[in-house]
Amino acid sequence: MLGSYAGTEDAVRETMVRAWRSVERFEGRSPLRSWVYRIATDVCLGALAAGRRRALSMDFSVSAPSATPSSCSRSSVCPHASTWTPAPPAPPPARPDPPSEGPE
Numbered sequence: 001m002l003g004s005y006a007g008t009e010d011a012v013r014e015t016m017v018r019a020w021r022s023v024e025r026f027e028g029r030s031p032l033r034s035w036v037y038r039i040a041t042d043v044c045l046g047a048l049a050a051g052r053r054r055a056l057s058m059d060f061s062v063s064a065p066s067a068t069p070s071s072c073s074r075s076s077v078c079p080h081a082s083t084w085t086p087a088p089p090a091p092p093p094a095r096p097d098p099p100s101e102g103p104e
Contacts, residue, residue, distance in 0.1 A: 001044045001048070002044060002047055011044050012040075014043045015040040018039050018043065022039075
């Protein structure tokens with residue numbers, strides 16, 4: 001959802017901090033999982049809105065270790081999904097030269 005490994009780590013930390021601070025207000029009318037999911041959604045939407053308001057950094061370094069999609073089972077939760085680009089296609093094989101018809 002956030003498009004970067006570092007942004008996702010920050011969102012997870014912020015979600016856990018918000019859940020910990022407001023656990024007293026959890027009334028138990030819904031499963032804990034859905035309550036934390038809603039907090040995480042709010043954190044991500046807030047981060048996306050804040051990203052539009054602030055300037056982007058000029059750091060072009062990759063924040064996540066390189067990986068191929070085969071090492072990731074689900075691209076929607078894979079930290080490498082936003083940084084991996086497929087290799088360009090291989091050029092077509094060269095055609096063999098036709099035999100020459102002349103004296104050798």
